[in-house]
Amino acid sequence: MRWVWLVAMGAFICGTAAAGEADVVEARAVRTGSGTYSFDVTVRHGDTGWDHYADRWDVVAPDGRVLGSRVLLHPHENEQPFTRSLSGIAIPEGVDRVTLRAHDSVHGFGGAELTIVLGR
Numbered sequence: 001m002r003w004v005w006l007v008a009m010g011a012f013i014c015g016t017a018a019a020g021e022a023d024v025v026e027a028r029a030v031r032t033g034s035g036t037y038s039f040d041v042t043v044r045h046g047d048t049g050w051d052h053y054a055d056r057w058d059v060v061a062p063d064g065r066v067l068g069s070r071v072l073l074h075p076h077e078n079e080q081p082f083t084r085s086l087s088g089i090a091i092p093e094g095v096d097r098v099t100l101r102a103h104d105s106v107h108g109f110g111g112a113e114l115t116i117v118l119g120r
Contacts, residue, residue, distance in 0.1 A: 021111030022054040022102035037089050043102045044081035057102045
């Protein structure tokens with residue numbers, strides 16, 4: 001019985017690890033007003049269902065402040081990579097670049113990030 005449990009746990013761990021971390025693979029920022037931007041961010045992650053999926057992405061200032069987050073409400077097993085938008089993000093004066101990072105429900109942050117320069 002113990003051997004079966006170990007095999008089952010090994011399969012679970014391998015399946016969970018196979019999905020890896022969520023990566024930002026492309027991003028675009030468009031100025032929409034005085035100091036506000038809209039972001040289109042493309043994320044790649046091996047979503048395996050509700051137990052392991054990319055669950056958000058953030059717009060982060062150079063000093064580490066999170067300026068905005070797009071919460072992803074469901075797995076995207078059959079849509080990889082996928083792009084989602086977020087608008088109305090206020091960018092503080094003097095910030096000329098932001099980093100986009102993705103988060104998944106198992107690993108948190110840690111995948112590929114993308115830094116983009118903002119047009120003024």
